[in-house]
Amino acid sequence: MPSITVQPELVLERILTLEIVRVTERAAVSAARLRGRGLEKSSDQAAVDAMRRELNRLPIDGTVVIGEGEIDEAPMLYIGEKVGNKNGPKVDIAVDPLEGTTLCAKNMPGAIATIAMADGGTLLHAPDCYMDKIAIGPGYPKGTIDLDAPAEENIVNLAKAKGVKPSEITAILLDRPRHADMIAAIRKLGASVSLITDGDVAGVIHCAEPKTGIDIYLGVGGAPEGVLSAAALRCIGGQMQTRLVIDTDELRARTQKMGIKDPKKKYEIEDMVKGDCLFAATGVTNGPMLQGVKYNRETIETETVVMRSTTGTVRRVFAEHRQLDKFYLD
Numbered sequence: 001m002p003s004i005t006v007q008p009e010l011v012l013e014r015i016l017t018l019e020i021v022r023v024t025e026r027a028a029v030s031a032a033r034l035r036g037r038g039l040e041k042s043s044d045q046a047a048v049d050a051m052r053r054e055l056n057r058l059p060i061d062g063t064v065v066i067g068e069g070e071i072d073e074a075p076m077l078y079i080g081e082k083v084g085n086k087n088g089p090k091v092d093i094a095v096d097p098l099e100g101t102t103l104c105a106k107n108m109p110g111a112i113a114t115i116a117m118a119d120g121g122t123l124l125h126a127p128d129c130y131m132d133k134i135a136i137g138p139g140y141p142k143g144t145i146d147l148d149a150p151a152e153e154n155i156v157n158l159a160k161a162k163g164v165k166p167s168e169i170t171a172i173l174l175d176r177p178r179h180a181d182m183i184a185a186i187r188k189l190g191a192s193v194s195l196i197t198d199g200d201v202a203g204v205i206h207c208a209e210p211k212t213g214i215d216i217y218l219g220v221g222g223a224p225e226g227v228l229s230a231a232a233l234r235c236i237g238g239q240m241q242t243r244l245v246i247d248t249d250e251l252r253a254r255t256q257k258m259g260i261k262d263p264k265k266k267y268e269i270e271d272m273v274k275g276d277c278l279f280a281a282t283g284v285t286n287g288p289m290l291q292g293v294k295y296n297r298e299t300i301e302t303e304t305v306v307m308r309s310t311t312g313t314v315r316r317v318f319a320e321h322r323q324l325d326k327f328y329l330d
Helices: 008-032 040-054 100-103 151-162 178-189 202-205 223-236 251-256 325-330
Strands: 060-064 090-099 111-118 128-134 172-176 192-196 216-222 237-243 276-285 300-308 313-321
Touching: 008 040, 008 090, 008 100, 008 111, 008 313, 040 100, 040 111, 040 223, 060 223, 090 172, 090 202, 090 223, 100 111, 100 172, 100 223, 100 237, 111 202, 111 223, 111 251, 128 223, 172 178, 172 202, 178 192, 178 216, 192 276, 202 216, 202 223, 216 223, 223 237
Parallel strands: 060 090, 172 192, 172 216
Antiparallel strands: 090 111, 111 276, 128 216, 128 237, 276 300, 300 313
């Protein structure tokens, strides 16, 4: 497939409607071919390779600011990598070609391929490290949540803002030993806990989707996933606060190199995603947010959600791909 060239002012809209969808579709389909085979690295690499091919066809002058690794770590999509055909505006890109590598390897629900794109210089340039996070959906007064407050206090405040008892609040957390005390405190309060093994981008987005029954995201996950989640909430609404977990001299040196002057800074959504942004995700395995890739005799079916912050538009793209050889080999 030849590279695309369009006028710069049209790029974001065109990407919203079609091109950015192709990026996550290709990554998802490539990873899904290895579902359930226990091959975490291979499925991740397949998604990376497919995503890079599609990114390099886009009419952008792109820089990966959130990726996998921080120096020239090809074949991963590393922080600082240049992508696009350079026939367009400068944009920042955050990627997780396969969020939930373990989910894909075990063919468990919730693996997705994700990307966020924003005006150049507007996405948080952060190291690949841990990040403390708290998030809720839209419709609540600003200040309802505070990253520095105990989990139970945040749940009480959220319940008050929602007009319900704390026992009617459901929190979602990664199922990790580091969250044991927080989980115990939430349950002691009477609130419910929904545990996920992986996939905290989807976990944050669930807070903004009433049908999921999830009210609040809490706990420590990956910084790349934090920025991707912030991009999604900037499009669909909600509140989020985060802080990088900088707990070694090596990490402190990396953050300084990236221009982060205050490693203890508490970030709001607007600090992580400052300008117009796009977010897209395609299902790899079936999950509560997206259906996974479906293989038929002569077609492949995908489901993608694509969002834009300026318009607040959320589109769901159900695609049926028929030219299978072209889809795999282009």
